[in-house]
Amino acid sequence: MEGVLDFDTIDVELNEDLLKKQSRRCRDEFLNSLSLDDEDEDFIIPLFENVEDDEAPVEEEPLDDELEKEENVDEAVDEEANDSEAQFKYSTHDPNVKWNRMKPQEGERYESPQQLKLCLTNHAISKGYHIRFNKCDSVRLHCVCASDLEKFGCPYYVKASWMSNEKSLQIKKMYPHHTCVKNFNNGKLMRLTWLARQFLTKLIRTPNLKAKEIQEKVQRKFHTKISWVRSYRARCRAMSIIEGKLGDHHARVWDYGGELLRSNPYSTIKICVEDNNDGITIFKMMYICFKSIKEGWKICCRRVVRIDEYFLKGQCKGQLLTDIGRDPNNQVFPIDWVVVDIENKFNWKWFLQMLEVDLGMDAGRGM
Template identity: 25%
Template sequence: MVEKKVIAICQSGGEFETDTDGVLSYKGGDAHAMEIDGQMKFKDFKLEVAEMFNCNLSTMCIKYFLPANKKTLISITNDKDLKRMIKFYGNSDTAEIYVVNEEIVAPDVSNMPGSRSSRTTLSEVPPADASPDMIVDDINEPGMPLDPTFDVVVDTNLVETHFDVPTERPVRTRMPVPISFVGFDEKDVKTSEQWLNIITGVGQRFNSVNEFREALRKYSLAHQFTFKYKKNDSNRVSVKCKADGCPWRIYASRLVTTQLICIKKMNPTHTCEGSALTTGIQATRSWVASIVKEKLKVFPNYKPKDIVKDIKEEYGIQLNYFQAWRGKEIAKEQLQGSYKEAYSKLPLFCEKIMETNPGSLATFTTKEDSSFHRLFVSFHASLYGFEQGCRPLLFLDGIFLKSKYQGTLLVATAADGNDGVFPIAFAVVDTESDENWHWFLLQLKTALSVCRGITFVADREKGLKESIAEIFQNDDVYHSFCLTHLSEQFMRDLKGQFSHEVKRLMVEDFYGAAHAPTPEGFQRCVESIKNISIEAYNWIMQSEPVHWANAFFRGARYNHMTSNFGELIQSWLSDAHELPIIQMVDAIRGKIMELIYTRQTESNHWQTRLTPSMEEKLEKENIKIRALHVLISAGNRFEVRGDTIETVDVDNCVCSCKDWQLTGLPCCHAIAVISCLNRDPYDYCSRYFTTNNYRVTYSQSIHPVSNIDGPWQKGSSQLAAVTPPPTRRPPGRPTTKKIGSQDAAKRQLQCSRCKGSGHNKSSCKEFLLE
């Protein structure tokens, strides 16, 4: 079968525009076309696109729109993304690709306008036949490489040199040169040439006094001089050159009845001849923010140490770490919005969620002082998909947030028919506490229309055991203890000194006891632990195995024993956890919206009755029946012989091995009996694993929340005022030390001579006694 090819229309150089409905359109730029298919590698694709538009590979981003969705741009970063895009456009002949590139071009130093000079000068004019090496010897440090793209190589901010001109003698020309051209590619060098004419003269107007001050800083940097304020308030700004005797002056004041600042007087002449050094340029936090803001859009993880390095290299200004950090924080707030403003908009944001996504639940609480306390969000598409298509199985987990006000994200997720993570609800709270989990479960019960028969997989700590039993006491729900949390607690509570190897063996036996389908198998595993430690055995027997061991658990877990289904949302938070609360919630909403659409589109191409992962599991069981022998019975119970002898009840979907009951898919013994009866094994699979049921899970859509970034106006109802929570992230770098599971993994010293623990052979007392 020949794979269909798609014509990719690649566009670059234009701009995205957003209409009132949030739909994006691309205007301007150039376009090229190329043919792609599923066999093309992303590396080759990106290289060819880069050659088309002469782009820098390191700064180029490739994006596209999903079919029928012009509101969200999807990035292509690897082979899987490229293949997925081609699959999405499988029914089309063309696909539109957008190339976003932050191209930074260095100025042509041979054609720069006049400006300030530095103290560094050349002692003499180089001869007409001087080679580049001779010039390097005069003005550069020995051994430094020469950039062949420049006529003059310097390691200072400015240089005075001579050019051959049609006059009787050489004429001195001053030109601003960015700091340290040496060793940098021309495309990577950013200069302040764009700010040379940011101040034009008398009559120029600015929207605010802050805008005028910012323009002054950029102008002084471009022209390589420093200034000082004579008057500086909200109505008047008077500035002079910092060099003594230099006549450069500028005076601006506010226009009456407006916020505009207008330049009233200006003397643009400098006579200081470079005596004002650039080391005195005012590198304020707002100026640093204006420099790094554009780069933060492309590189959200731009680090302060990199900001210090880049500004030193590009502008010749030495910042300290704190200046860079504060500048980055200001730039982030300008890009992402204010944390304080986000909390104040929270009431209307919740109303907008429920208005644009009917059937959703978005609610919050505040403390007595109106400060933020808790926020719960669950979208209708998630609730509908869970109730109509997913197994009655919910995983509860908490994710620590690294935002300005810290907090924790409480998450409830489900497993779809392909064993993929399906988000149901989440909440932002101050900490993972008994009270907050209780509140979260109350909201979850309110959001769900039916709760009967649900199995919760969650930690037994933090009040979850009591809250689940209390809130869902009349709904016949089950609570399965998460094996990961339980095993970590098991290791922490053991007081004996056990070696790393012994602890590992006990954890293996613990997991074996949990997965054992029969009480006999469970007992064999715990007896192995008992032989090592009576204390460990007693801990296990007192930990309520009815909540975690397959041999005794009464609910349906479909072989899911841990609650780590929140890892998908945790990966989403890697780029969103530092956003203000509204932007963070909306980023999660966008991820869920994209997830639903992507899986919905993928499932439309499936041709099997079951989802791919379940088809694979069923096929593995089907292979095993070759070694089995079925004894036919007149009733509905059959005996199947192989390595073991099992009894199968086809009518009740029961096998004595319990795999059928635990997974929802017929085991090999059941398939052997079903085949002997000339029936179809698919008819005995759980409906939750069918492709049709999977499509129902992802049949609803999540809609954008309108006006999230715009100025919201309060409606007729009086909305509560919300202020930021009182707790804030402590200063300094957060600790990376993990607790809990480290106790189980920490290796104990073990002597290779006497096999004892707590020492090695060099300090073995028994050996010394011998």
């Protein structure tokens, strides 16, 4: 029990400079960079298009006069190409382009194989073609059409590798045209992370979006059927991207305490941690009691307090100790609460001592 008394109890305080820096705008870089427009949300992949760039062009036999003109033009073009070849630079892929507008081109440069793989996946899903990655590692990427080779013989392929003069992955060879039939049933290409990112904006606006609704939207938007389990996992993946994991939230417990004091001045916020010999700080408990709740209990509530505890389930386990009172309407009036790692005599004693100080009980005298 004596070892528990070595906790570092810290009162969270905010100085004036920190108060001035506070803003209503979300400070999460991901949420700030997330586009909230309706253009991508309402987009539905068209089943039929008048012009398809990815279809193989039909070659026509040129006339004799046209052949002579083309030969003269080719000679002039070759001379100009030799002069400007050294100055030519390939384009760089823009990851901020809408997913349904991404189109890989020969010579285009990418930051990593994952970025190129995402671009090829987006383009294949938006156009309704199946692709397969024969090789995708840290050195090279090779992508071909996943349709029946004997039936369609689709010549589509993409080959990319790292450039020798810079740290960029470049498409060295590709044949971008498909000769196979379109098939929008691209469930294998739609990974959980890909599906999750398609519904980030929707989940930010409507956090109560059900997995069944996501399943229906995928069928309407992408013309693909997915199972309820997969839509549920995609929803969980999207919520983890938006909110972050619970471990990341607990790592920012100091910011949480500071934000509580900023929005609720003169409240009682105490955070207890334990420093290990390896330099890692372990969270032990956190006590919260708002100023308005303290004053409200003193003015209008009955002098009756009930204590209770609840188990915290999930990634970060623990227990929640609470104090509850009764208001004049005989309704529940929460007073304060503390998150602890385990329920024991020391934690209860510390919790009740904090309650006594905040409510001015004076050991029960005068209540």
